[in-house]
Amino acid sequence: MHAWQGPPCPQILTDTANSVAKTHIKSRTQLPQTDNQGFFGIRLESIGGLGAHVAGQILAQAGVLRMGLNGANFSSYGSEKKGSPVKAYVRFCAAEQEVRTSSPVDRPHLVAVFHEGLVRTEPVLWGLLPEGAIIVNSLRSPSQVWDGLGRPAAKVGAVNALAIAVEESSRVNTVMLGAVARASGFIKPEAVKEVIQATLGERYPQLLASNLRAFDRGFQELALEDFSHAAAAVPQNYARHAPPFGYLDAPLGGAVMNPGNTALKDLSVSRNGFLPAFHRERCVDCALCDLVCPDFCFVWAVERKGDGVEAIRLKGIDYQFCKGCLKCIDACPTLALSTEREEEGYAERHSVPLFPHLQGFSQNGERHHH
Amino acid sequence: MLITERHARQSALPQLTDFKSGNEMAALAANHINFHVMGYYPITPSTEIAEYLDEMFAQGEHQIRMIAADGEHGGAGICYGASTGGGRVFNATSANGFLYALEQFPVQSGTRYPMVMDLVTRSVSGPLDIRGDHSDLYFSLNTGWIVLLARDPQAVYDMNVVAVRLGEHPNVRLPVIVAYDGFFTSHQKRRVSYFPDRQPVQGFLGPFQAQRSTLDPRNPITVGPYMNDPDLINNKYQQKLAMDAALRVLPQVFEQYATLSGRSYPVVDAYRIEDAEAVLVLLNSAAETAKDVADELRKQGKKVGVLSPNVLRPFPADAIREALKHVGAVLIAERADSYGGQGNALTHEVKSALKDDPDNKTLCLSRIYGLGGKDFLYEDAEALFRLALAAASSGKVHIPFDYHGVTPGNSRNGALSPVLPPFTREEMRPGLVSVEKDAASGKVQVRTPPLWKLAVRSRVFAPGHGACPGCGIFPALDQLFKGMEGDIVVLYQTGCAMVVTTGYPFSAHRVTYIHNLFQNGSATLSGLVEMFLERKARGELPEGEDITFVMITGDGGMDIGMGPTIGAALRNHNMVIVEYDNQGYMNTGSQLSYSTPLGHMTSTSHVGQAQGGKTFHHKDTLQIMAACHIPYVFSSVEGYADDLVKKGAKAQWYAKNQGLAFGKVLISCPLNWRAPDESGTDVVQAAVDCNFFPLYEVEEGVTTITYDPATVGRKIPVTQWLGAMGKTRHLTLPEYREPLERFAAEVERRWRRLKAMHDHPDL
Numbered sequence A: 001m002h003a004w005q006g007p008p009c010p011q012i013l014t015d016t017a018n019s020v021a022k023t024h025i026k027s028r029t030q031l032p033q034t035d036n037q038g039f040f041g042i043r044l045e046s047i048g049g050l051g052a053h054v055a056g057q058i059l060a061q062a063g064v065l066r067m068g069l070n071g072a073n074f075s076s077y078g079s080e081k082k083g084s085p086v087k088a089y090v091r092f093c094a095a096e097q098e099v100r101t102s103s104p105v106d107r108p109h110l111v112a113v114f115h116e117g118l119v120r121t122e123p124v125l126w127g128l129l130p131e132g133a134i135i136v137n138s139l140r141s142p143s144q145v146w147d148g149l150g151r152p153a154a155k156v157g158a159v160n161a162l163a164i165a166v167e168e169s170s171r172v173n174t175v176m177l178g179a180v181a182r183a184s185g186f187i188k189p190e191a192v193k194e195v196i197q198a199t200l201g202e203r204y205p206q207l208l209a210s211n212l213r214a215f216d217r218g219f220q221e222l223a224l225e226d227f228s229h230a231a232a233a234v235p236q237n238y239a240r241h242a243p244p245f246g247y248l249d250a251p252l253g254g255a256v257m258n259p260g261n262t263a264l265k266d267l268s269v270s271r272n273g274f275l276p277a278f279h280r281e282r283c284v285d286c287a288l289c290d291l292v293c294p295d296f297c298f299v300w301a302v303e304r305k306g307d308g309v310e311a312i313r314l315k316g317i318d319y320q321f322c323k324g325c326l327k328c329i330d331a332c333p334t335l336a337l338s339t340e341r342e343e344e345g346y347a348e349r350h351s352v353p354l355f356p357h358l359q360g361f362s363q364n365g366e367r368h369h370h
Numbered sequence B: 001m002l003i004t005e006r007h008a009r010q011s012a013l014p015q016l017t018d019f020k021s022g023n024e025m026a027a028l029a030a031n032h033i034n035f036h037v038m039g040y041y042p043i044t045p046s047t048e049i050a051e052y053l054d055e056m057f058a059q060g061e062h063q064i065r066m067i068a069a070d071g072e073h074g075g076a077g078i079c080y081g082a083s084t085g086g087g088r089v090f091n092a093t094s095a096n097g098f099l100y101a102l103e104q105f106p107v108q109s110g111t112r113y114p115m116v117m118d119l120v121t122r123s124v125s126g127p128l129d130i131r132g133d134h135s136d137l138y139f140s141l142n143t144g145w146i147v148l149l150a151r152d153p154q155a156v157y158d159m160n161v162v163a164v165r166l167g168e169h170p171n172v173r174l175p176v177i178v179a180y181d182g183f184f185t186s187h188q189k190r191r192v193s194y195f196p197d198r199q200p201v202q203g204f205l206g207p208f209q210a211q212r213s214t215l216d217p218r219n220p221i222t223v224g225p226y227m228n229d230p231d232l233i234n235n236k237y238q239q240k241l242a243m244d245a246a247l248r249v250l251p252q253v254f255e256q257y258a259t260l261s262g263r264s265y266p267v268v269d270a271y272r273i274e275d276a277e278a279v280l281v282l283l284n285s286a287a288e289t290a291k292d293v294a295d296e297l298r299k300q301g302k303k304v305g306v307l308s309p310n311v312l313r314p315f316p317a318d319a320i321r322e323a324l325k326h327v328g329a330v331l332i333a334e335r336a337d338s339y340g341g342q343g344n345a346l347t348h349e350v351k352s353a354l355k356d357d358p359d360n361k362t363l364c365l366s367r368i369y370g371l372g373g374k375d376f377l378y379e380d381a382e383a384l385f386r387l388a389l390a391a392a393s394s395g396k397v398h399i400p401f402d403y404h405g406v407t408p409g410n411s412r413n414g415a416l417s418p419v420l421p422p423f424t425r426e427e428m429r430p431g432l433v434s435v436e437k438d439a440a441s442g443k444v445q446v447r448t449p450p451l452w453k454l455a456v457r458s459r460v461f462a463p464g465h466g467a468c469p470g471c472g473i474f475p476a477l478d479q480l481f482k483g484m485e486g487d488i489v490v491l492y493q494t495g496c497a498m499v500v501t502t503g504y505p506f507s508a509h510r511v512t513y514i515h516n517l518f519q520n521g522s523a524t525l526s527g528l529v530e531m532f533l534e535r536k537a538r539g540e541l542p543e544g545e546d547i548t549f550v551m552i553t554g555d556g557g558m559d560i561g562m563g564p565t566i567g568a569a570l571r572n573h574n575m576v577i578v579e580y581d582n583q584g585y586m587n588t589g590s591q592l593s594y595s596t597p598l599g600h601m602t603s604t605s606h607v608g609q610a611q612g613g614k615t616f617h618h619k620d621t622l623q624i625m626a627a628c629h630i631p632y633v634f635s636s637v638e639g640y641a642d643d644l645v646k647k648g649a650k651a652q653w654y655a656k657n658q659g660l661a662f663g664k665v666l667i668s669c670p671l672n673w674r675a676p677d678e679s680g681t682d683v684v685q686a687a688v689d690c691n692f693f694p695l696y697e698v699e700e701g702v703t704t705i706t707y708d709p710a711t712v713g714r715k716i717p718v719t720q721w722l723g724a725m726g727k728t729r730h731l732t733l734p735e736y737r738e739p740l741e742r743f744a745a746e747v748e749r750r751w752r753r754l755k756a757m758h759d760h761p762d763l
């Protein structure tokens, strides 16, 4: 009985872009660490639309087709829309090893967070191995990011991917690719750049130079610090999550008995750098913003004027639900809404709650514990 | 060889090493086979196959005629018809799509027309779950099709080629399913090998040898006569003989394919079982995971192995019996239950295979795992191995059948209690909008307050849905419901609006909501309406209970669900049906619907040198519905809120007083229209202002255009609208002048026709 090792016939390596075959020289790469099954695992934490899925593909292709490794790659898949959390996974192992498992990478060596907001809403650190590294798209320093993450015993990296992407007319995912290559310690930048070239070069040659620059800057500008042995570091424990409902307590037939409970959700990670700012003094309470808002974020008060006539007054925006589409700004006839670059803490400070009684509850209807 | 593991051997032909997913490999195999016709309908996770093939088609890389069906049932019909014509035919589907077409499959096999269908396995609804299990696969077992299994992306390519050769074998002549795991295999990229071009595959398969073609007028035949007893049993015995033959032919085909490709597949894949005391029997990807765990356990001295068939129909009972001959205990783990059956088909078929050996002493356990795509992790495989080992060493089976991996639940008080209180009757009836039939003119008249007043009325939606930023669905539906007064029960057909509002355990609907799959919502709601009326008539509901029933569907739902919708319209139930039209199947990733206009780019109408977007004109759903002579038909858009609120109010009035009201509302999908998030309102307004999407209503047969852009000086050319979206920008380029003119002429023709109807009460 033989293990499957691919056909012992002449080998030609290809790029998948347009399925055009090209030959490449292949050299063996040594993985710095592996888990019990021989894998080095990477998890990309992102939101739909930032390109983590493609980034995962590019990384994996670079490893498997250009670095003499074997591997696998896939993304989490629900019915993700733009703006919802997604994860992409990459596994690498030695070329001779066969990849048989198809489950998610739940004990990664390296986690890359494409949107810093996810640190608050997703368990980004989950399962990170003790010697592992987590890198975050952030304008802050590694130690600030480390604080924000709850001081895990891990290597922590920060790279201002959004700023670099804007400066280089590229995308966040290309910058993050550079940072991931660097943090991994073994992914060869040349191999990744060749795949970027093969992927973009054929279809969008005009974008190639800027993307390669963005990749290089991600590689170089990642600031990485090792907090694995820091005095204040908190060791990470690993446990599987059980769903909130099971066969003993889930209502029969899958019914939701408290509909409307999406009001507990926090959608702010869907915003991508911009939000509408509200200027009360210019508002004429025409409610045109409310008519076009897909996410029902506007908060109103009903007031009775002196003459007894009812009127409504716009109190503000509940940023918990605002996805930053900016439709309301177009709709506003008076410039009472304006587009602003979202700064840390702005939304929290200016949010007007739609449902004050729900403040401080988590998605599962529990009170937040801090 | 019958029982071994897949292994590599020498092949004469060069191959490419690449990194591809199961769906990519399926598309590549189809390209290399170059089927004559593919009939398909999108459904996750198999949709990508048609998308990749359409993309290749647009680049001129193959000649497969890609037919986007009106539903899977139609898709199977297209395939059936094509397959009688003497060529190669391909389909790909999953889950409820497979079930929706199910009755066609015995027709295909019973009349003996080979074809290939990839079943990318997924959990069958309800509740709707898009991830991978085998609940659809088990429905294939009685269809009369051969069922091959592909455990990883490499096998997907290989099995598709093998399927053609096997099904077309003169002693077989049967259709073949190639089943592989949704997501685990379909969406996972792995290192793979394949031929650099289609020649080796073409040479291996040779030309299609039609036994009896329906395209040969000189040799007429009658396909599918009416056949009762005593003949049908003999037709079925022929199918049985064909399956017997397939079991003999399959190892030969595997052998021939191994010579060509260097990849040798056994009928039953057996891993480390020669001396095994405990064996897991698993299908597809989970079997691969278990192999890694078997290696680990072997290192600890445990004698374990994994057995997984590469073919389910015909069932390789002899090979399985042989493989398990000396095994102490076998645990058959299945990714689908046959509820009440104490194990699904695989359990019972393995057991009965063993029973035929009077000397066999193997103990059998059966476990259900991984339903709804729940991951099968190393620790799961290990737990199952330990169960089997315990049985083998104790000689006893304590629990013959059970589930593995269920959770009892730990819901805290909060998780079930209302987050937002239900609306009172008064809140649902604020009295802001009123509708009356004017006695003098006979016209239904709507009075609405200034729109700002409606901002504070109770909303049927809670915030917090998961639609993309800038999605047009919700402002449009909110405006529609703002026109309605009183209690509402909604039914949503499958689509974006449904998926983004009801991700378990959440729901954004503050009024009672039901989902049914998008082929059958209209019938479902008809039933509920009649129950309401009957229970009311019997005095079983509180005094004054008054509910408006509203169905919400996408435009895709009006393709696959058109039949039941016309049925509901002809029966004229008291309900409202509103289609939000985003010009495609957006929930599954932007495939063309029949409402997608000519030339528009979608993931199944790519733009390339051999194809310029969608090839036929958009469906005129409103005129189809108007032809059912229902009391009220309307169109509207989000961007003209006054219009939409009023029409919502009218629709409710007609539904309560006269029967079925149908509306089509154009909404923007910034993601798939490739337009900026904030542009939705403007883009749909432009669609109206260029006369592509006229705002009108048909009340009791009388057509009224409710907004004519020309009369208010807002008429624009279609290019102004098309230029605003990435999916249509190519149409504004010189090389697309011909389709653009054809499209513009069709828009004008439909507008003139509508004008004539507006001008003449009898039209």
Ligand SMILES: Cc1ncc(C[n+]2csc(CCOP(=O)(O)OP(=O)(O)O)c2C)c(N)n1
Pocket (backbone or CB within 6 Å): B041, B042, B043, B044, B072, B096, B097, B100, B494, B495, B496, B497, B517, B518, B519, B553, B554, B555, B556, B557, B558, B582, B584, B585, B586, B587, B588, B593
């Ligand atoms: C029988 C069946 N076939 C296919 C599917 C897959 N499917 C789910 S939603 C959808 C698209 C719906 O399109 P549309 O009605 O236009 O709504 P949208 O997604 O655009 O909101 C498809 C193809 C299914 N769920 N059931």
Ligand code: SF4
Pocket (backbone or CB within 6 Å): A275, A276, A292, A293, A294, A295, A296, A297, A298, A317, A321, A322, A323, A324, A325, A326, A327, A328, A329, B470
């Ligand atoms: S940007 Fe404006 S319209 Fe968009 S979600 Fe936020 S508040 Fe609503």
Ligand code: SF4
Pocket (backbone or CB within 6 Å): A282, A283, A284, A285, A286, A287, A288, A289, A290, A314, A331, A332, A333, A334, A335, A336, A337
């Ligand atoms: S559209 Fe502008 S002016 Fe009108 S209510 Fe909204 S913020 Fe105020």
Ligand code: SF4
Pocket (backbone or CB within 6 Å): A081, A082, B466, B467, B468, B470, B471, B472, B473, B496, B500, B582, B586, B587, B668, B669, B670, B671, B672
């Ligand atoms: S894909 Fe389009 S229709 Fe669906 S939620 Fe996103 S924007 Fe809305």
